[in-house]
């Protein structure tokens with residue numbers, strides 16, 4: 001597996017979209033290739049951080065408003 | 074008296090409220106407009122309730138409605154969505170990718186731990202709309218490529234390449250800033 005292929009696979013892996021047959025080749029490549037391993041770690045880290053920062057809880061007034069929209073329809 | 078179908082429908086759509094609000098915050102950039110957009114989305118969802126089959130994918134269905142509702146709103150206000158990808162970003166990602174092909178990822182980028190909320194927010198703001206939407210739907214909202222293709226009405230291959238390139242741009246922006254902050258070149 002080339003670094004370019006590894007990149008395609010690792011993005012799909014991070015997205016939860018990697019086909020099962022590509023998993024082992026990706027892991028084997030990353031065992032050998034420190035650059036890809038680091039890139040993978042960074043990309044996964046950015047994703048987790050972004051997710052932590054950008055998840056919201058709807059304000060309670062909105063929850064009430066939406067419940068009444070559904071109830072009164 | 075509400076039908077059983079209707080009760081299940083309400084339950085299925087209501088459990089996506091927080092996610093919808095999060096996406097609305099991203100689209101509108103302020104809480105008031107975001108709350109309005111969420112309410113309009115639910116109103117529109119109710120109007121097309123019959124198009125939804127119970128037990129299928131309520132999340133993707135609601136996000137599609139929200140996106141269309143939002144686009145109609147800004148069309149009415151005759152405002153264009155800002156920041157479509159210009160030539161510069163095409164150029165930048167082309168260079169990044171050909172660089173990647175030749176040498177693998179830049180090993181000098183080592184300092185992306187401890188990212189700050191402000192850095193992430195600024196990097197996301199700097200992404201052109203089409204990359205940003207796709208990355209957020211995938212990385213924050215956790216949708217599959219197929220769902221994102223439905224929500225954004227684009228081919229699945231485009232979803233995939235926008236996610237790859239969007240993440241790469243994000244990482245490179247963050248790396249540049251970190252590098253400057255650490256006194257690197």
Ligand SMILES: [Zn+2]
Pocket residue numbers: 002003004006029033035036037177
């Ligand atoms: Zn590699």
